[in-house]
Amino acid sequence: MKxxxxxxxxxxxxxxxxxGTDSLTxxxxxxxxxxxxxxxxxxxxxxxxxxQLSPDTRLEGWDGCSGYHYSDSxxxxxxxxxxxxxxxxxxxxxxxxPVSGEPALDxxxxxxxxxxxxxxxxxxxxxxxxxxxxxxxxxxxxxxLTVSKRAGFHSYTFHDNKQHHVILDLEHRDKVRDNQLVIIxxxxxxxxxxxxxxxxxxxxxxYTVFSRPFSAFTTNQPATDSLFAGEEGIVAAFSFKDADxxxxxxxxxxxxxxxxxxxxEKEIPHWNFAQTKxxxxxxxxxxxxxxxxxxxxxxxxxxxxxxxxxxFLHPNIYNDVDGxxxxxxxxxxQLGPGEEHYTxxxxxxxxxxxxxxFTILQKERTKHFINTMLRQYRQGGRLPVWELAANETDxxxxxxxxxxxxDAFLKGLDDFDEELALEAMxxxxxxxxxxxxxxxxxxxxxxENEGExxxxxxxxxxxxxxxxxxxxxxxxxxxxKTFTKRAQSWKNIYDPQSRFMRAKTHGHWFHPFDPAEVNYxxxxxxxxxxNFFVPQDIRTMIGWMGGDEAFDAFLxxxxxxxxxxxxxxxxxxxxxxGQYAHGNEPSHHMAYLFSYAKKPxxxxxxxxxxxxxxxxxEPDGLSGNEDCGQMSAWYVFSAMGFYPVTPADxxxxxxxxxxxxxxxxxxxxxxxxxxxxxxxPYVKRLTMNQKPWRDAFISHEKIMQGGQxxxxxxxHPDREWFQGFPEREIRQHLVVPVPFAEAGKRSFYDQxxxxxxxxxxxxxxxxxxxxxxSAFERFIEPLIIDSSGVLYAYxxxxxxxxPVTKMAFNRMPRGxxxxxxxxxxxQYGAGGDRALIDGLKGGKDYRTGTWQGFQxxxxxxxxxRGENSRIKEIRAGFLQDTRSWxxxxxxxxxxxxxxxxxxxxxxxxxxxxxxxxxxxxxKRFEAHPEIKAQYVKVFAKSAGKxxxxxxxAGGDSWIFVDEIEIQ
Numbered sequence: 001m002k003x004x005x006x007x008x009x010x011x012x013x014x015x016x017x018x019x020g021t022d023s024l025t026x027x028x029x030x031x032x033x034x035x036x037x038x039x040x041x042x043x044x045x046x047x048x049x050x051x052q053l054s055p056d057t058r059l060e061g062w063d064g065c066s067g068y069h070y071s072d073s074x075x076x077x078x079x080x081x082x083x084x085x086x087x088x089x090x091x092x093x094x095x096x097x098p099v100s101g102e103p104a105l106d107x108x109x110x111x112x113x114x115x116x117x118x119x120x121x122x123x124x125x126x127x128x129x130x131x132x133x134x135x136x137x138x139x140x141x142x143x144x145l146t147v148s149k150r151a152g153f154h155s156y157t158f159h160d161n162k163q164h165h166v167i168l169d170l171e172h173r174d175k176v177r178d179n180q181l182v183i184i185x186x187x188x189x190x191x192x193x194x195x196x197x198x199x200x201x202x203x204x205x206x207y208t209v210f211s212r213p214f215s216a217f218t219t220n221q222p223a224t225d226s227l228f229a230g231e232e233g234i235v236a237a238f239s240f241k242d243a244d245x246x247x248x249x250x251x252x253x254x255x256x257x258x259x260x261x262x263x264x265e266k267e268i269p270h271w272n273f274a275q276t277k278x279x280x281x282x283x284x285x286x287x288x289x290x291x292x293x294x295x296x297x298x299x300x301x302x303x304x305x306x307x308x309x310x311x312f313l314h315p316n317i318y319n320d321v322d323g324x325x326x327x328x329x330x331x332x333x334q335l336g337p338g339e340e341h342y343t344x345x346x347x348x349x350x351x352x353x354x355x356x357x358f359t360i361l362q363k364e365r366t367k368h369f370i371n372t373m374l375r376q377y378r379q380g381g382r383l384p385v386w387e388l389a390a391n392e393t394d395x396x397x398x399x400x401x402x403x404x405x406x407d408a409f410l411k412g413l414d415d416f417d418e419e420l421a422l423e424a425m426x427x428x429x430x431x432x433x434x435x436x437x438x439x440x441x442x443x444x445x446x447x448e449n450e451g452e453x454x455x456x457x458x459x460x461x462x463x464x465x466x467x468x469x470x471x472x473x474x475x476x477x478x479x480x481k482t483f484t485k486r487a488q489s490w491k492n493i494y495d496p497q498s499r500f501m502r503a504k505t506h507g508h509w510f511h512p513f514d515p516a517e518v519n520y521x522x523x524x525x526x527x528x529x530x531n532f533f534v535p536q537d538i539r540t541m542i543g544w545m546g547g548d549e550a551f552d553a554f555l556x557x558x559x560x561x562x563x564x565x566x567x568x569x570x571x572x573x574x575x576x577x578g579q580y581a582h583g584n585e586p587s588h589h590m591a592y593l594f595s596y597a598k599k600p601x602x603x604x605x606x607x608x609x610x611x612x613x614x615x616x617x618e619p620d621g622l623s624g625n626e627d628c629g630q631m632s633a634w635y636v637f638s639a640m641g642f643y644p645v646t647p648a649d650x651x652x653x654x655x656x657x658x659x660x661x662x663x664x665x666x667x668x669x670x671x672x673x674x675x676x677x678x679x680x681p682y683v684k685r686l687t688m689n690q691k692p693w694r695d696a697f698i699s700h701e702k703i704m705q706g707g708q709x710x711x712x713x714x715x716h717p718d719r720e721w722f723q724g725f726p727e728r729e730i731r732q733h734l735v736v737p738v739p740f741a742e743a744g745k746r747s748f749y750d751q752x753x754x755x756x757x758x759x760x761x762x763x764x765x766x767x768x769x770x771x772x773x774s775a776f777e778r779f780i781e782p783l784i785i786d787s788s789g790v791l792y793a794y795x796x797x798x799x800x801x802x803p804v805t806k807m808a809f810n811r812m813p814r815g816x817x818x819x820x821x822x823x824x825x826x827q828y829g830a831g832g833d834r835a836l837i838d839g840l841k842g843g844k845d846y847r848t849g850t851w852q853g854f855q856x857x858x859x860x861x862x863x864x865r866g867e868n869s870r871i872k873e874i875r876a877g878f879l880q881d882t883r884s885w886x887x888x889x890x891x892x893x894x895x896x897x898x899x900x901x902x903x904x905x906x907x908x909x910x911x912x913x914x915x916x917x918x919x920x921x922x923k924r925f926e927a928h929p930e931i932k933a934q935y936v937k938v939f940a941k942s943a944g945k946x947x948x949x950x951x952x953a954g955g956d957s958w959i960f961v962d963e964i965e966i967q
Contacts, residue, residue: 024288025281027305030127033085033626035070035619037574037583040310040626041082042068042127044147046280047287047312048342048365050263051252052082053145053152055120055134056092059109059173062571065089067173070619075136076107076117077169078145080152080252081204084313085626086346087572088395090198090388092173094191094206094250096166098156100139103165103237105220107172116167129288129309130280146277148267149317151251153276157244164240166210166248171233174202181234182257183226186213190257191234199391203326204252207260211247211271214238247271254343254389255332259320266321287312290361291640295660295678302617304639304659307632311354312362314628315369318343318390326390328380340368341375345387347404348396348459349585349627355404356644357633359411360666360703366408367415373401374416377424382431397452397523398459399428406466406648410473411700422474425467429460429483436460443738443803444492447505447521451847454493454503455523455586458533461489465536465730466648484733490534490541491737492802496759499545499554500527505831505849506840507791507807508741512826516579517567519827520847524572525586526565528558528579533586535646538596539729544759548597555593559606567827575614575623577606582614583624588634589645592653596645598725600654600696601682601717607638607655608681640664641673641711642698646728651697653726656683657711669706680713685721695724738805739765739793743782746831747810747838751786754807756793763795763802771804785809788839810839815866822860828853830962837863842962844920846881856956859889859940863964868898868934873967874927876938879960880913881920882950887957888913889940892925896933903937915947938964 033040043054056079057072058064065086067079077097083090099116108115117138124135132145140159147153158164170179174195181191187210195202219236221228228234240246249271251264268276293304319325323335335341342365358366377383383401386393402425409418429436435450439460445453465487471479495502495509503510503521515527522530532555534541542551563576574583581587591610594602614623615635622631637643641657662673686693687710688702698709737759744754756765756779767783768775771792785791788811795802818837824830830852831838842850880888893906907927925940943957 023285024305025129025284027301028129028284028288028309029302029306029617030129030309031070031619032303032306032617032621033310033619034066034068036622037063037571037624038620038622038626039063039065039085039087040622041066041084043078043082043132044130044145044152044280045313046130046147046149046283048315048317049147049149050317051080051147051150051152052084052091052313053078053080053147053154054082054132056095056172059107060089062087067092070122073119073121074112074117075120075134077167077172078143078154079172080206080250083344083628084310085628085631087625087627088198088393090174090202093193093195093202093204094252095169095172096154096248096250097169098136098139098141098143098158098246099165099167100141100158100160100162103167103218103239105167105218105235105237107169128281129284131277144273146273146280148276148279150253150263150321151249151268153268153273154248154250155273156246158246164243164246165237166214166240166246168236168238169233171235173197176231176233177201178231179229179234181219181228181236183217190260192257198393198395199389201330201391202389203254203330205255205257205260206250206252207257207264208248208250209264210238212240212243215241247273253320254318254326255320255324259322259324263321284309290665291636292663293639293659293661296658299617300639300658303615303621303635306617307615307635310626310632311357311629311636314344314346315342316344317341328376328387328390328392330390331379333375333379339371340365342369342372343387343389344628345373345384345401346628346630347384347386347400348398349630350633351400351403351647352585352588352630353633353637353644354629356407356647357636359408359413360664363413366413370405370408370416370421373405374420374424377420377427383424383428397434397456399463400459402428402463403466403647406470409470410648410650418474422467422470422476422479425470426479429464429467429486439489441803442492442805443489443735444504446507447503447510447849449848451520451845452523454501454521454527455525455530457493458490458501458530461487462533462536464489469648481733484730485735487536488730488735490537491735491759494544494737494759495740496544496757501531502527503849504740506746507805508746510849511831512829514566514826516562516565517827518565518570518573519567521849523586524570524584525581526567526573526579528561529573529581529584529586532558532590532593535589536728537730538593538646539727542597552594552597552599552602555590555597556602558590568825572624577609577613582610585627585630588630589643592643592645592655595653595696596726596728600722600725601719603653603696604656604682605717611635611638611658641675641709645726649728650701651699651726652703653697654686656681656713664703667704667706671703671706672708673711674708675711675713677713678711680715682714682717683711683721684714684718685712686710694722696722697724697726734800736760736763736795736797736800736802738802739779739795740805741807744785744809746808747812747834748785749812749814751784752809753782754785754791754809755782758795760795760797763797765793765795767791767793787811808840812837812839813866815864817864817866819862819864821862822854822857824852824854828960836861836961836964840963841877842879842922842960844879844881844922846879846884846886846920846960851879851960851962853886854959854961856942858942859938859959859961861938862900863936863938863966864900865934865936865966868932870932871896871929871936871966874929874936875924875965876926876940876961877922877924877963878940879920879922879962880915880917881960882915882917885946885952885955885958886960887915887943888923889959890943891941893939894927894929895937895939896929896931897935897937898933900935903935904931904933906937906939915943916949936966
């Protein structure tokens with residue numbers, strides 16, 4: 001299959017030799033990202049179009065999120081909606097498939113010989129912006145696809161004399177909640193499909209016209225007056241006699257069938273396939289020529305324009321041609337003149353570079369994006385987090401509609417209701433979901449309150465800074481002050497000893513700590529990959545990490561340390577250079593941080609390394625998920641020579657361009673970036689409008705004004721040229737970080753000596769064993785704790801005072817010990833070997849750090865109580881969260897011994913709870929033995945391999961246990 005791709009690339013290259021700036025679509029290779037873990041699709045779409053008409057080669061699995069993977073050899077059909085580069089699958093709606101011979105109403109998933117699927121070869125497959133072609137080997141049918149914004153155009157050419165059919169499959173991919181097929185006449189059909197997947201209630205309606213009448217049709221459902229409906233997915237076959245070519249056009253809508261019909265009739269009123277294809281190509285040319293790249297290699301241009309193409313696929317228009325759209329509350333609304341409504345907001349990914357790119361290149365659409373978000377706020381009570389087809393998926397973390405709005409507003413794009421926008425932004429930050437209640441109270445999220453506590457604290461703090469920035473410009477001093485303080489919350493999880501952002505559980509640093517460990521204190525990452533996410537306060541972070549030289553050395557370690565990770569397997573952590581992971585978004589800004597430490601040549605080195613090693617003109621040419629354009633937006637910015645390290649800031653950090661000339665059509669006058677010898681990685685000299693430019697950054701205003709930025713490049717770094725360096729520091733409304741336990745054990749025998757520390761060494765620390773203010777004393781020397789309880793502490797510097805933080809301690813009975821015969825996973829260690837007898841119980845969230853986890857094994861342990869005494873009751877707590885592979889044991893046994901050698905017959909408690917439940921639950925297995933013993937053996941039988949119906953079928957299930965109580 002790779003040979004076919006090489007031939008295709010060679011064809012592209014030959015075309016490029018004669019292509020000029022008016023033929024930029026020839027540089028786009030839609031197959032880039034369809035292999036590996038890129039999760040892109042190769043089919044036809046318009047810029048930001050509602051329809052993504054593309055082949056479906058894969059029905060499930062992580063690498064099937066887009067419906068297509070380059071390693072596949074079977075096509076199931078061609079559906080009208082797809083997602084580009086996501087990490088969760090959805091869409092694949094309204095699938096058509098041409099076939100010859102006896103039609104099958106099954107897709108052939110189990111055996112394609114008995115279904116309508118067909119083999120295909122990449123050597124007979126083509127794709128370009130707005131167009132897709134493939135030959136179906138099993139049927140000798142050539143398929144050509146093109147699109148308008150809201151409609152798909154299919155052309156099927158038959159090369160045999162068999163009977164010909166077109167299959168319509170409304171059951172394809174997602175779970176069907178309701179569907180309908182209406183036979184309007186012998187060449188027109190319509191229908192609807194309401195499905196549940198990532199989007200729990202996705203509505204799609206369609207209206208299809210065939211170029212010639214069908215002679216007959218069959219379905220898998222009984223009919224009533226040419227109407228087919230029900231919860232079972234409808235599959236139909238439409239037959240055509242003596243047809244060597246059949247075309248069909250399908251309009252889609254999220255509103256109703258009438259809307260789908262209007263969309264089709266307005267956008268493709270004719271049967272001229274070539275005309276629609278040419279219109280799509282023209283639209284793509286107009287978008288791509290917003291940046292003209294000259295020079296560089298042919299592969300660099302292919303990578304660049306394919307990346308630019310990918311950035312313009314999402315978000316997608318969601319209103320019909322008549323202005324109607326489905327709102328966040330599932331009601332139908334009407335837009336005013338000139339308004340547009342969009343969907344697919346992958347904001348955790350795209351706030352970083354994609355939306356800042358739109359602020360430059362898609363100013364009018366950015367206005368529509370923001371107004372869409374504000375409509376969603378009015379209709380659903382929240383700004384979008386990860387919105388899909390009018391559904392809030394609540395995927396990923398943060399409230400990253402906030403930086404998108406702030407970035408646009410602070411860069412002069414203010415054609416929206418700014419008062420409503422600020423209200424909506426503050427509303428997002430003041431909710432109590434996803435750890436925000438604890439965040440507001442404590443100044444950080446304790447790990448026992450919420451999973452992914454470190455990442456959420458860091459990202460909430462950045463979003464809060466964006467609110468503060470917008471409030472400042474709008475002259476809202478109270479809001480500005482509140483959120484400037486909250487923007488410094490990162491200080492409360494910074495450990496000055498290790499210099500890492502770390503989780504705190506019950507007031508103590510999570511341990512044992514391994515910065516390379518992937519665990520649920522971080523989002524799709526480890527401590528290395530989140531440690532430098534303080535884009536709103538970089539100068540303070542540098543100072544706290546020891547200054548420029550120390551920070552530079554620490555950041556260098558990120559790129560040069562071992563790439564090996566520990567802990568759980570995380571498929572998103574790819575594209576590793578040391579522990580820098582370009583395949584996932586949290587790392588994307590880090591190569592540019594060297595410039596903040598006054599080492600811009602190191603930024604130039606690392607950015608060039610990433611450009612050259614993480615992007616290739618191959619199907620697996622992306623180092624991770626495309627993520628709706630973010631991976632490509634990084635390439636577009638970096639290839640041009642600058643990057644938005646802090647969206648909603650006024651400047652970009654300079655790197656080094658890879659082309660001889662970039663003409664950026666952003667403002668009234670073009671901004672031109674030129675480079676002498678761009679194949680060389682380091683900047684020797686820089687001029688702006690023929691005058692020396694010695695800053696390692698450039699303002700947004702300069703770019704929008706237009707002008708000429710010229711780089712002179714060389715082979716070796718120049719450490720003297722740049723004299724001005726980017727700064728980002730919070731200087732107003734400074735806060736004092738909360739204290740932390742510097743020494744001492746959370747669980748102990750007899751007593752423990754507790755030291756208290758603060759990341760700000762100039763702050764005083766005050767403590768008490770009560771929350772009453774009058775009880776607090778200044779901390780001077782280690783405290784001796786000899787009983788279970790809670791220590792309260794706060795830091796104070798001048799008149800500034802931190803929130804009060806709580807540190808829990810548990811004194812365990814002398815002589816009680818535990819011997820584990822099973823090995824727990826460190827990321828689910830819950831504090832160490834004695835976690836199961838430390839007095840702290842786990843809740844329903846397995847990510848909070850109180851559960852001890854064992855995978856692929858039974859649990860076996862012995863508790864030594866220190867003396868023989870009467871046991872009246874024993875309880876062991878277990879968790880079930882089936883979606884997360886955590887299943888209650890089949891049974892639990894307790895047995896007892898006076899000498900630790902001879903144990904009684906076990907008391908067995910069977911599990912009666914079903915496995916196939918979506919809701920997490922905690923079950924206490926308990927017994928009442930009324931026996932005298934010193935030793936207690938606990939055995940829990942693992943549920944074994946995950947069942948066939950589970951997404952992880954065949955994988956090893958987990959046992960999660962916490963707190964074994966003996967009375």
